Amino acid sequence: MFRGIGFLMKYTWKVEKRYIFYQILLQILTAVVPLADIVIPKCIIDELMGAQRVDVLLGWTALLLAINLLGNWLISFLDGNSFTLLSKVFTSFQAMMADRLSRSDYARLEDPKFLDIKAKAEKFIYANGQGFGQVMRSAFSVFGKLFTFAGIVAVISTLNTWVVLALVALVLVNALFESKVRKQTTAWDLEKAPIERRTSYFLDLVENFAFGKEIRLYGMKDWIVGKVREHLQVSERFYARQTRLLNQARYLSAFTNFVLKGIAYGYLIVSVVKDLIGIGDFTMYMSALLNFSAAMRELMESLLNIRQFAGYYDALMEYMDVPQRMYEGRRLPVPQRPYELRFEDVSFRYPGQENDVLKHISITLRDGEKLSVVGENGAGKTTFVKLLCRFYDPTEGRITLNGADIRDLDYDQYMALIGSVFQDYKLLAFTVKENVAFQHAEQEEDGRIRDILMRSGLAHRLETLPRGVHSHIYRTFDEDGFEPSGGEGQKIALARAIYKNAPIMVLDEPTAALDPRAEYEIYRNFSQLTEGKTTVFISHRMSSSKFCDHIALFKNGEIAQYGTHEELMARSGDYKELFDMQAQFYR
Numbered sequence: 001m002f003r004g005i006g007f008l009m010k011y012t013w014k015v016e017k018r019y020i021f022y023q024i025l026l027q028i029l030t031a032v033v034p035l036a037d038i039v040i041p042k043c044i045i046d047e048l049m050g051a052q053r054v055d056v057l058l059g060w061t062a063l064l065l066a067i068n069l070l071g072n073w074l075i076s077f078l079d080g081n082s083f084t085l086l087s088k089v090f091t092s093f094q095a096m097m098a099d100r101l102s103r104s105d106y107a108r109l110e111d112p113k114f115l116d117i118k119a120k121a122e123k124f125i126y127a128n129g130q131g132f133g134q135v136m137r138s139a140f141s142v143f144g145k146l147f148t149f150a151g152i153v154a155v156i157s158t159l160n161t162w163v164v165l166a167l168v169a170l171v172l173v174n175a176l177f178e179s180k181v182r183k184q185t186t187a188w189d190l191e192k193a194p195i196e197r198r199t200s201y202f203l204d205l206v207e208n209f210a211f212g213k214e215i216r217l218y219g220m221k222d223w224i225v226g227k228v229r230e231h232l233q234v235s236e237r238f239y240a241r242q243t244r245l246l247n248q249a250r251y252l253s254a255f256t257n258f259v260l261k262g263i264a265y266g267y268l269i270v271s272v273v274k275d276l277i278g279i280g281d282f283t284m285y286m287s288a289l290l291n292f293s294a295a296m297r298e299l300m301e302s303l304l305n306i307r308q309f310a311g312y313y314d315a316l317m318e319y320m321d322v323p324q325r326m327y328e329g330r331r332l333p334v335p336q337r338p339y340e341l342r343f344e345d346v347s348f349r350y351p352g353q354e355n356d357v358l359k360h361i362s363i364t365l366r367d368g369e370k371l372s373v374v375g376e377n378g379a380g381k382t383t384f385v386k387l388l389c390r391f392y393d394p395t396e397g398r399i400t401l402n403g404a405d406i407r408d409l410d411y412d413q414y415m416a417l418i419g420s421v422f423q424d425y426k427l428l429a430f431t432v433k434e435n436v437a438f439q440h441a442e443q444e445e446d447g448r449i450r451d452i453l454m455r456s457g458l459a460h461r462l463e464t465l466p467r468g469v470h471s472h473i474y475r476t477f478d479e480d481g482f483e484p485s486g487g488e489g490q491k492i493a494l495a496r497a498i499y500k501n502a503p504i505m506v507l508d509e510p511t512a513a514l515d516p517r518a519e520y521e522i523y524r525n526f527s528q529l530t531e532g533k534t535t536v537f538i539s540h541r542m543s544s545s546k547f548c549d550h551i552a553l554f555k556n557g558e559i560a561q562y563g564t565h566e567e568l569m570a571r572s573g574d575y576k577e578l579f580d581m582q583a584q585f586y587r
Contacts, residue, residue, distance in 0.1 A: 019085040026078040027144025033071040035151040040064040042284035106391035116194040121319030138302035145299040170256045199231040264289040326411045334413045335402040338367035346397035359557045370535040372545040375554035419502035423509035425493035429476035433469040456495040508538045542579040
C-alpha cells in the first residue's frame with residue numbers, strides 16, 4: 001500500500017527537498033493552531049465564569065489571536081510555496097515520463113497493449129483529477145494528524161473511555177466502507193483507461209486539421225462523431241456506477257456524523273447537568289471531540305487516498321518495467337568508416353503475427369554503395385528499411401556493421417549514422433529552420449539552412465515567405481504560418497537528411513509527392529545529394545533504379561532478383577516486366 005508513497009518520497013527528495021521540509025512544518029502548524037482553539041477558549045470561559053480578571057482575559061485572548069494570526073500566516077506561506085515546489089516535482093515527473101516514452105522501442109508505439117499500459121500509467125499522474133499531488137498531501141497529512149491526535153488525546157483522556165471508543169468505531173466503520181468504494185473506483189478507472197485513449201483518438205480526428213479534407217469530402221463527420229459518442233457513453237456508464245457507489249459512501253458518512261455528534265452532545269450535556277464538568281470544560285471537550293472525529297475522518301481519507309493510489313502505482317510500475325530492448329546489450333561504440341552493412345539470413349515477423357514478413361534476407365551494402373529496393377506493395381521493402389534503421393530487431397539472423405551485430409552497438413550512436421526521408425514524413429508546427437536543424441537550430445546560421453533548402457528544391461517557395469527560414473509551418477501557433485504542399489513538405493524532409501549529413505541515407509519514396517519538374521531536379525542531383533553515402537533508395541518509379549549501383553527486387557518477403565540495372569534488364573524477370581510496364585506510358 002505504501003510502495004507508491006515511498007517511490008514518490010524518494011523522487012521528491014531527489015528533485016526538490018524543500019517540499020518535504022515545508023510539508024513537515026506545515027503539518028505541525030496545522031495541528032498546533034486547532035489545539036490552541038480547543039484549549040485556550042476553555043481558559044477564557046473559566047475566567048469569565050470566575051474572577052473575570054481583565055489582565056488574564058486580555059492575556060489569553062492576545063495569545064489565542066497571536067497563535068491564529070502568525071500560525072495562519074505561516075500556514076499560508078508554507079502551503080502556497082509547497083504548491084509551487086510540488087509543481088516543480090510534477091513537471092519533472094511528466095518530463096521523466098515523456099523521456100521514458102521517447103526512449104521506448106519503436107515497436108512499442110505500434111503495440112496496442114503497450115499503449116493501454118501507458119494510458120493506465122498516466123493515471124499515476126492524474127488520478128482523482130489531482131494525481132500524485134493529492135496523494136503527497138495525504139501522506140504528509142497522516143504525519144500531521146499524529147500531532148493532532150497526541151494533543152487531543154491529552155485533552156479528552158479524562159472523559160469516558162467507552163464514549164471515545166464509540167466515536168472511533170463509527171469513524172472506522174465509515175472508513176471501511178469507503179475503502180471498498182475507493183478500491184472499486186480505482187479498478188474502474190484502470191478498466192476505462194483504454195476506452196478513454198480511443199475516445200481521445202477520435203476527438204483528435206475531429207480537431208486535427210490534417211484529417212479535415214477527408215472528413216468533409218467523404219462525409220465522415222457523423223460517422224466519426226458517432227464513434228466519439230459511442231465511446232463517451234461507455235465512459236458515462238463507468239462514471240454513473242462510480243457516482244452511485246460514492247453516494248452510498250456519502251450517505252453512510254452523513255449518518256455516522258449524525259450519530260457521532262448526537263453521542264458527543266448527549267454525553268457532555270448530561271455531564272454538565274450533573275455538575276461533573278463546567279461550561280469551560282464542556283466547550284473544550286466538545287471542540288476536542290469534534291476535532292478528534294474530524295481528524296479521524298481526515299486520517300482515514302488520507303489513508304484511503306494512499307491505498308487507492310496503490311492501484312495506479314502498480315500500473316506505473318508495469319509501464320516503467322516494460323523493457324527498452326534497443327538500449328540493452330553490450331552498447332559498443334560504432335566502428336569507424338568505411339562501413340559495410342550486412343544482412344545475414346535475416347527473417348522477421350511483426351509481434352503477434354504468425355507469418356514472416358521477411359524471409360532469409362542476405363545482402364551486403366558496401367561503403368558509398370547505392371542500393372535501389374523495388375517491388376510491389378507488401379513485398380517487404382519498408383520492413384527491410386525498418387530493420388536497417390533498427391526500429392525492430394530481426395526474428396532470426398543478424399545485421400552487422402563492419403562485422404559487429406548492430407544489437408551490440410550503442411543505439412543512439414548507431415541512429416546517428418542514418419539520415420532518412422520517409423514517405424510518411426512528419427513536419428512540426430515550428431519554424432522552417434527548426435524543422436530542418438531541430439535542436440541545433442539556434443546555433444545554426446540561416447545562410448546554411450537556406451542553402452540546404454535550395455539544394456532540396458525549395459528555393460522558389462522560400463522566396464515567397466516573408467520571414468524566410470523563420471516562417472512557421474502551419475498556423476497552429478502563428479497566424480502568419482504557411483501550409484506546405486505535399487511536395488514542399490517532402491523537400492523540407494529531404495533538407496533534414498541533407499543537414500544531418502549522416503554516412504548512411506535511407507530514402508523511402510522521397511519523390512512520391514513531387515511534381516515531374518521537381519522530381520527531375522532531385523534525380524538530376526541524386527549523385528550530388530548522396531555523394532559518399534551508403535544509400536538505400538525505395539521507389540515505385542523504376543527509372544530511379546538507373547541511378548543506383550545495385551537493385552534488389554523484393555517479392556513475398558524475399559529478394560527475388562539482385563544485380564545492376566543492365567544485368568536485370570538483360571534477363572527476363574519481374575524487374576524487367578515492371579520497368580517495361582511503366583516505361584510504355586512514356587513512349
